[in-house]
Amino acid sequence: MAAWLDLALLGDEATLTKAIQDLDGDGQGDALHSLAEAMGLSEMDITAGLIRVLVERVRPLALPATLWSRPIDSSEDPRPQIKSYFAKKGIPATRERMRAAYDLYVRFASERRDNVVKxxxxxxxxxxxxxxxxxxxxxxxxxxxxxxxxxxxxxxxxxxxxxxxxxxxxxxxxxxxxxxxxxxxxxxxxxxxxxxxxxxxxxxxxxxxxxxxxxxxxxxxxxxxxxxxxxxxxxxxxxxxxxxxxxxxxxxxxxxxxxxxxxxxxxxxxxxxxxxxxxxxx
Known part of the structure; x- marks a missing residue:
């Protein structure tokens, strides 16, 4: 199968984007299988990798924009804003979800430092x-x-x-x-x-x-x-x-x-x- 090669040889972003968009369901499946085979990966590996990258793209949406933009040294408890944000999204504010959201905010707000190798x-x-x-x-x-x-x-x-x-x-x-x-x-x-x-x-x-x-x-x-x-x-x-x-x-x-x-x-x-x-x- 040469689908991966035909895509890799396309010469500019617009042409490549159009070629991918024009693939029907079977064409997408063939392209995915061909790419996986060429890279020595399973289709599950590629799907997992794609999900991993997309998670990073969607992470900014996990917290309300007001939290991302507020002063780092703010002492205001972020949890009420997080709970309100989840409610607007129609997402249950479970204890586990609230804890994970708070931990994400703390990681974002914490000052990064170089860790010395000991x-x-x-x-x-x-x-x-x-x-x-x-x-x-x-x-x-x-x-x-x-x-x-x-x-x-x-x-x-x-x-x-x-x-x-x-x-x-x-x-x-x-x-x-x-x-x-x-x-x-x-x-x-x-x-x-x-x-x-x-x-x-x-x-x-x-x-x-x-x-x-x-x-x-x-x-x-x-x-x-x-x-x-x-x-x-x-x-x-x-x-x-x-x-x-x-x-x-x-x-x-x-x-x-x-x-x-x-x-x-x-x-x-x-x-x-x-x-x-x-x-x-x-």
Whole structure:
């Protein structure tokens, strides 16, 4: 089935929008099946991903506009406004729903702060980035006065594709990532935090569903065709999200560093031409 290809080759937004709008019920089903097959996903995966993205689009409607716009330091109890808003929408203000709405408002109103990665956080993740497995050696922990069980790395690795080894030292330092992004009111609770290297955190940005929500993730920057270059951060993150274990050994970021290689060296470094492998050494 080539429906996915015909859609992907359309050259402008207006043409693509019209083509999608012109699909009848059978055409939509064929397109969905074709897209899922091309991406190696089930139709249920795509439906779940779509719902996840739409939830973020509808979240601003979960609370009355007066709450989103009122001063952050307001001491007025928001619950009466929430209850009145639900009543206008014809939605029962159950105890659970009121509690969830209040919690959402509190997350929105709370001042966001940077969470410092501490020794306990590093011990829980084995002193590795939980996404790519990069080992946090003493060089990455100098500003934390923490000693790494990996000791000193010494010389940086040579890796033409992994962007971490073609960037400044700070991109290999540990950071806290919010699995539910702060930008969509994820909280700073321990359950929502994990340790990523700065590079993977940068590559993730506000990814929510499937490999990405950015349409351009996976496309090769034009400069990469002019001269060889490491992967874009978002492409690297998306590849490991899609294939989180070494294709040869099955090992994951829990106990080894992961990188990527080209399936066909003569083809560009797009998601369909990458496979995840181990990166030897630390």
């Amino acid at each position: 020794a306990d956080d590093l011990r829980r993740c084995g002193f590795r980035c939980v996404h790519c497995g990069l080992a946090f050696c003493n060089e990455q922990l100098q500003d934390k006065v923490i000693t790494s069980p990996f000791g000193n790395r010494g010389r940086d690795k040579l890796d033409a594709l992994k962007p971490h080894w073609n960037a400044a030292e700070k991109m290999r330092k540990p950071t806290h990532d919010h699995e539910w992004p702060i930008a969509t009111y994820g909280d700073n609770g321990q359950a929502n935090l994990r340790v990523l290297c700065h590079g993977c955190n940068h590559g993730k940005e506000n990814i929510l569903a499937l490999e990405q929500v950015k349409a351009w993730t996976g496309l090769v920057p034009r400069r990469a065709f002019v001269e060889p270059a490491p992967l874009d951060w978002t492409i690297f993150y998306a590849q490991l999200r899609h294939s989180p274990q070494c294709c040869l050994t099955g090992r994951t970021a829990a106990d080894t560093e992961l990188t990527v290689r080209l399936i066909d060296p003569e083809v560009a470094a797009v998601l369909g031409n990458l496979e995840t492998i181990e990166s030897r050494g630390i």
